[in-house]
């Protein structure tokens with residue numbers, strides 16, 4: 203018996219000696235280093251609009267816009283131990299602007315989007331183009347594009363934001379440049395070159411564009427709703443459209459991806475899982491989702507996460523429902539790490 207125990211002690215002495223020399227034995231660590239499949243640290247979570255809305259009112263009364271870079275409330279999953287993360291690689295938030303508020307210009311290497319939930323009368327300026335925000339509009343702010351926001355309406359504006367800040371932090375690749383908050387010319391622009399990309403299926407032969415991301419920054423909510431109404435059902439039982447770069451047909455940005463889904467009433471979608479991470483905003487309707495072992499009901503402007511490699515199925519109740527989904531799918535495609543399974 204003593205002989206059988208001896209090699210173990212020898213091994214643990216050896217591991218300790220290696221660690222003291224800043225070396226790790228692979229045979230002792232490979233289960234941690236190379237798990238057999240992904241395992242998200244976060245369970246799915248739902249943030250209900252009825253819980254968030256009172257905080258948006260409090261934010262405008264207690265936080266002057268001139269004192270902060272952005273007046274946004276970020277949705278955080280406590281599974282990330284206090285880190286500002288919604289689900290792996292992604293954050294989502296709601297921004298609130300009172301009449302006359304301006305969120306000063308800046309730019310950064312993380313990618314971000316805005317989806318207009320109650321933003322009629324707001325505008326986002328992206329690289330010198332004014333993008334008016336109508337119901338359901340999507341605005342891209344690709345990496346290192348200057349952007350600022352303004353509320354020129356006479357009522358409070360709220361929109362949904364998402365960004366890949368956790369991914370860029372993990373890579374320690376963030377650069378951030380503040381703009382001049384007093385530069386009035388920043389705001390005095392029209393839609394500019396956005397008009398060059400406004401006609402689906404048509405592009406200027408001699409128009410150049412940055413190849414890394416979509417040259418189109420503004421995607422109309424009305425067009426999204428029209429297309430979703432016409433699209434056939436996909437293999438999972440939902441009508442799904444992807445926002446694309448009109449110059450390539452690919453995703454809108456290299457590490458942030460957007461889709462919209464219409465769910466037919468009372469028909470559960472087939473459970474699907476993917477290696478990428480998703481955040482779903484309920485655009486319209488109500489329903490129920492099962493993500494992994496968790497099920498929850500949702501209604502308009504609720505937000506829920508689908509952590510990677512978790513089976514997710516959705517059912518619209520009462521009538522059709524639609525979701526806007528932001529994900530890190532295009533990053534996984536670039537790394538050739540995208541896997542999907544349909545049950």
Ligand SMILES: [Fe+2]
Pocket residue numbers: 308309310314343349
């Ligand atoms: Fe920004």
